Amino acid sequence: MPKTIFITGAGSGLGKGAAFGLAEKGHRVIAPVETAPxxxxxxxxxxxxxxxxxxxxxxxxxxxxxxxxxDYDFDIFVANAAVNEGGPLGEVPMSNFRELFEVNVFSTLETAQIAAQKFVAKGEGKIIFMSSMAGIMATPYVGPYTATKHAIEAIATTMQKELEGFGVKVATINPGAFATGFNDRSAEAKWKWYDEKIHFTKKEDMEEADKALEDQYDPADMIAKMVEVIPLDSHKFRTAYPEETEQQMKEEEAKRWEMDI
Structure with a gap:
């Protein structure tokens, strides 16, 4: 049965791909974007x-x-809008760090609150938070973004318990590293403020970490998974994709219980 699906940040990347894919499947898609252009x-x-x-x-x-x-009535809300920026947490400018939280956490929760109020009023609905493998894993020099997605995981898990009694479902989708340009722009951003004459973080360490972006997945696969999962009436709370990423996330969580410092 066709659904009405509201997806924030539909102007680019996975959000845009999912908006197109869902519309092609016959769903009504409300696709707001960040800027007028x-x-x-x-x-x-x-x-x-x-x-x-x-x-x-x-x-x-x-x-x-x-x-x-x-002004809109919808069945499913996808909190997809986000920004990404990397850099060492010991030195990242706090204004940059705050901006990520402003978009990825505070404003994202505000959109989810509006959706929740609508869904509670009618006794049904589903909120999907676009999280990330970074919501569970922690990678050096991706800390600012990782911190916001860890927060989203906590928000989603808590809201799932709080809204369940009102007939409202909450879930996350956790993509691995997909070549939409989102991750590449994040890696570039830190070089705008980093100065090896001032900062203690080694430039070569960050450059080495950036090499991981040379082997990213095809976004078409993730978009297909989103188009499959988003309209479903029932599915797992967390959808991590691809399977390799899901396994990495599970192993990372397990390691933390055994990790020494």
Missing amino acids: QVTALREEAKAAGIELEVFKMDIKNPQDLAQML
């Missing part, structure tokens, strides 16, 4: 593909933009 670009691309999307500007940090959520 993205509105034009996404509308034109959807029209060229013969796909119907409801596209408008909704920067989740902007209260006026956020109020637009109240």
Whole structure:
């Protein structure tokens, strides 16, 4: 049965791919984007593909933009909008760190609260938080983003318990490293402020860590998994993909119980 699905941050990456894929499957997709230029670009691309999307500007940090959520009725809410930035936690500028939390945690929770209020009022609905393998794993020099996704994991797990009695489902989707450009932009961002004459973190250590981005997965596979899972009435609380990433996440969690310092 077709669903009405609201996906934040649908202007690029996995969110955009899922919006297109879900619309192709016959679902009504509400696809807000962060900036006005993205509105034009996404509308034109959807029209060229013969796909119907409801596209408008909704920067989740902007209260006026956020109020637009109240005008829509939907069955499933996907909290996808996020920003990414890497860098050593011992030296990352706090303004950068705060910005990530402002978007990925505070504003994301605010959107989820609006969805929750709607769903509780009608006694049904589903909230999906786009988390990450970084919600469970911890990788050097990806700490700022990792911290926000660990917070999202806690938020999702808690809300799942709190909303269950109201008929509202909560889940996460945890992608591995997919080549959408999102991770690459994150790796580049730290070089804007890092100065090896000032900072103690070794440049070569960060450059070595960045090499992991040379072998990322095809986003089409993750998009297909999202299109499969998002409309379902029942599925696992956490969808980690691909299976290799799921295994890595489980092993990482287990290691922490045995880890010495």
